[in-house]
Amino acid sequence: xxxxxxxxxxxxxxxxxxxxxxxxxxxxxxxxxxxxxxxxxxxxxxxxxxxxxxxxxxxxxxxxxxxxxxxxxxxxxxxxxxxxxxxxxxxxxxxxxxxxxxxxxxxxxxxxxxxxxxxxxxxxxxxxxxxxxxxxxxxxxxxxxxxxxxxxxxxxxxxxxxxxxxxxxxxxxxxxxxxxxxxxxxxxxxxxxxxxxxxxxxxxxxxxxxxxxxxxxxxxxxxxxxxxxxxxxxxxxxxxxxxxxxxxxxxxxxxxxxxxxxxxxxxxxxxxxxxxxxxxxxxxxxxxxxxxxxxxxxxxxxxxxxx
Amino acid sequence: xxxxxxxxxxxxxxxxxxxxxxxxxxxxxxxxxxxxxxxxxxxxxxxxxxxxxxxxxxxxxxxxxxxxxxxxxxxxxxxxxxxxxxxxxxxxxxxxxxxxxxxxxxxxxxxxxxxxxxxxxxxxxxxxxxxxxxxxxxxxxxxxxxxxxxxxxxxxxxxxxxxxxxxxxxxxxxxxxxxxxxxxxxxxxxxxxxxxxxxxxxxxxxxxxxxxxxxxxxxxxxxxxxxxxxxxxxxxxxxxxxxxxxxxxxxxxxxxxxxxxxxxxxxxxxxxxxxxxxxxxxxxxxxxxxxxxxxxxxxxxxxxxxxxxxxxxxxxxx
Numbered sequence: 001x002x003x004x005x006x007x008x009x010x011x012x013x014x015x016x017x018x019x020x021x022x023x024x025x026x027x028x029x030x031x032x033x034x035x036x037x038x039x040x041x042x043x044x045x046x047x048x049x050x051x052x053x054x055x056x057x058x059x060x061x062x063x064x065x066x067x068x069x070x071x072x073x074x075x076x077x078x079x080x081x082x083x084x085x086x087x088x089x090x091x092x093x094x095x096x097x098x099x100x101x102x103x104x105x106x107x108x109x110x111x112x113x114x115x116x117x118x119x120x121x122x123x124x125x126x127x128x129x130x131x132x133x134x135x136x137x138x139x140x141x142x143x144x145x146x147x148x149x150x151x152x153x154x155x156x157x158x159x160x161x162x163x164x165x166x167x168x169x170x171x172x173x174x175x176x177x178x179x180x181x182x183x184x185x186x187x188x189x190x191x192x193x194x195x196x197x198x199x200x201x202x203x204x205x206x207x208x209x210x211x212x213x214x215x216x217x218x219x220x221x222x223x224x225x226x227x228x229x230x231x232x233x234x235x236x237x238x239x240x241x242x243x244x245x246x247x248x249x250x251x252x253x254x255x256x257x258x259x260x261x262x263x264x265x266x267x268x269x270x271x272x273x274x275x276x277x278x279x280x281x282x283x284x285x286x287x288x289x290x291x292x293x294x295x296x297x298x299x300x301x302x303x304x305x306x307x
Numbered sequence: 308x309x310x311x312x313x314x315x316x317x318x319x320x321x322x323x324x325x326x327x328x329x330x331x332x333x334x335x336x337x338x339x340x341x342x343x344x345x346x347x348x349x350x351x352x353x354x355x356x357x358x359x360x361x362x363x364x365x366x367x368x369x370x371x372x373x374x375x376x377x378x379x380x381x382x383x384x385x386x387x388x389x390x391x392x393x394x395x396x397x398x399x400x401x402x403x404x405x406x407x408x409x410x411x412x413x414x415x416x417x418x419x420x421x422x423x424x425x426x427x428x429x430x431x432x433x434x435x436x437x438x439x440x441x442x443x444x445x446x447x448x449x450x451x452x453x454x455x456x457x458x459x460x461x462x463x464x465x466x467x468x469x470x471x472x473x474x475x476x477x478x479x480x481x482x483x484x485x486x487x488x489x490x491x492x493x494x495x496x497x498x499x500x501x502x503x504x505x506x507x508x509x510x511x512x513x514x515x516x517x518x519x520x521x522x523x524x525x526x527x528x529x530x531x532x533x534x535x536x537x538x539x540x541x542x543x544x545x546x547x548x549x550x551x552x553x554x555x556x557x558x559x560x561x562x563x564x565x566x567x568x569x570x571x572x573x574x575x576x577x578x579x580x581x582x583x584x585x586x587x588x589x590x591x592x593x594x595x596x597x598x599x600x601x602x603x604x605x606x607x608x609x610x611x612x613x614x615x616x617x618x619x620x621x622x623x624x625x
Binding site: 023024025028029032033035036037039040042043044045046047048050051054092093096097099100101103104106112114115116117118119121122123124125126129130131132133134136138139140161164165168184187188191192197200201219222225226227228229232233245246247249250253258261262265268269271272273275276277279280 | 341342343344345346348349350352353354356357360361362363364365367368371410413414416417418420421423425429431432433434435436437438439440441442443444446447448450451456457458478481482485514539542543544545546550562563564566567570573575578579582585586589590592593597
């Protein structure tokens with residue numbers, strides 16, 4: 001036993017790796033890195049590159065024409081409109097939900113958190129279906145809406161509703177753990193010192209949660225602009241009227257107009273890349289603030305050394 | 308090293324953990340007095356909005372099934388074409404989740420333990436399937452794996468048909484579920500104490516034994532959670548699959564597509580019946596995921612945020 005241990009130590013003494021006793025042999029390391037990189041290349045990088053390749057294959061001229069064509073332009077506008085309605089609503093909801101859940105104790109809190117997560121576990125097609133059942137011609141409110149000449153299905157309100165449903169949990173999900181971790185001492189101090197509730201929120205809470213909030217909002221926005229299944233069910237696919245960008249991609253693709261389909265898809269891909277870029281920045285920012293705060297927080301500083 | 312306190316379990320824009328520990332008694336205590344205002348307003352609005360947007364619409368699905376007779380419901384959900392679509396949806400999701408568990412663990416391991424060029428870029432791009440619209444993923448994968456695509460042109464001569472076959476469904480679902488295992492395992496793996504591994508090594512364990520007996524038990528709950536999240540997401544996926552699967556009845560139709568095509572034929576009751584079966588299964592999965600996460604939390608102080616399905620917290624300590 002002792003011999004085996006000293007033998008190991010002897011062998012590992014010559015290794016250059018940082019953690020002698022807890023590192024793998026070089027061939028294991030290189031194999032694992034190769035496997036991981038190959039997997040990601042096949043499933044991430046090649047599909048990503050192919051979007052831009054296919055979009056530009058027929059030249060920049062075709063690419064540009066596909067984007068400024070009226071139907072594409074109205075799809076872009078509709079997508080922006082839908083996101084501009086759905087994201088702020090879910091933002092307000094997310095902040096309210098996080099405030100209630102993180103700052104107060106009440107029975108049924110865990111149930112509430114689970115219910116907020118529900119839309120994540122529902123298939124997008126079902127998310128669309130529920131609104132068809134409510135507002136469709138045979139739905140609960142269908143006849144009433146028809147007599148009052150209000151159109152929700154196969155119109156913009158339906159698309160907005162489905163998008164709100166699908167992106168419902170994003171901001172709340174991001175803020176609840178963050179605000180729970182921050183506690184409420186700073187807010188309590190502000191209130192005790194005479195600040196009003198709104199003053200406390202604007203000057204204390206909001207600055208504390210701003211990075212988490214930004215992160216939740218950009219994720220919510222990316223999903224709102226890119227949602228396909230739910231919107232597809234409720235939109236009716238009326239060109240120039242109820243087609244969002246993802247639906248426009250589908251129509252072009254099914255017409256074998258691949259260059260145009262990928263041109264519009266490349267815009268959505270850029271949106272995804274920007275989202276990931278902001279996400280990375282937010283993380284860096286939060287980590288930096290975290291390190292700054294570590295100076296005053298001995299435990300965090302300890303942890304910093306340990307890692 | 309304080310074992311129970313780690314930055315890895317804080318949500319993305321991580322708050323200084325010390326504040327969390329200071330406020331912990333307040334969070335654990337029942338019905339603590341607080342001077343903070345806005346409880347009625349914020350909780351009231353939360354419940355109102357939740358009811359309006361989520362609960363009432365979802366209950367419509369279940370109430371709609373009550374208008375069907377049991378026989379009608381049963382005939383719809385056991386029709387051969389529907390059963391075939393359930394089998395494909397759950398079978399392909401299972402395979403995709405297994406692929407993602409194996410390779411996701413490798414990716415998480417490599418990202419946490421090794422240094423290599425391009426690591427930061429890879430780390431940032433792992434989340435791409437969360438941010439990329441599913442329709443875009445669908446057409447990109449189809450173009451790649453079709454007979455004349457970059458990858459398909461090498462596979463087709465070998466007799467492997469990916470696009471427009473059930474295999475394509477697996478490929479699309481693997482893409483969709485790719486980040487889950489990586490993002491749930493990564494923070495927990497960062498938390499594994501190097502001292503334990505050193506102890507194992509000094510006691511004569513081989514690297515493989517250390518992995519199997521020390522590291523794997525520590526990350527197992529997170530690994531299973533990632534698997535379940537990836538599986539749950541894949542079962543409901545629609546956008547990416549419809550492009551690559553070819554949608555052949557009995558062969559490559561997924562369950563969400565069955566709902567969609569029944570809706571297109573104005574068969575609302577039929578669509579609802581198929582949807583209810585899927586909803587019940589996904590709620591069961593949600594329950595399972597919650598239990599797994601409670602287990603993870605007991606095992607490891609980390610991974611508090613792992614349920615953020617689309618947005619698993621990606622904070623890392625460095």
